[in-house]
Amino acid sequence: MLESPRRKPLSGALMFGVGVGWVVVYIVCLLVVKETDVPRGVGIALAFAPILPFLAFLRILGRVSREADELHQRVQLEALAFAYPAMMVLLMTLGLLELVVPLSPDDFSLRHLWAYMPALYFAGLALAWRRYK
């Protein structure tokens, strides 16, 4: 009753590896699109290319999340509960700010803002773990 046979759990290292692969694909696509003179069609294809490794990452993330024990699931939920509204506040603030102060697209374009999301998620993760350790 207590011990139920389970599928071999996926390792966090695999998820990390695929996550790194996804970001590497994104960076390569970004550099190619930004630094070279690719035809418009190729550029659009490259803009969508990181979605493929992202889907692989999402699949592994979903399985790792489902396999996590209840405390880890709670911590993940609390991290997201912090990161999501924090990102909203950041975007709202930048939105208001750009009405009065011109924000350079070299610093605050969409390709820069996404990086705040994992940063806020990891901040939320650290805060949540502090509560339970």
Added chain:
Amino acid sequence: MTNRLRVLRAERGWSQQELAERVGVSRQTINAVETERYEPSLSLAFKLAAIFATTIEELFEPGR
């Protein structure tokens, strides 16, 4: 909610890791329950009570 998890575990000479493996959770979860920072689900509470051959009422007490 207080609990007697640490006492019962020590009586059996089990490490947190050992108990965690027996009930199928992480060591961090056992630690968080023992230090009363986390209240386990009913399912985990039943597993813990069963592993120590006791009842949930004897393992956990309302309070604090």
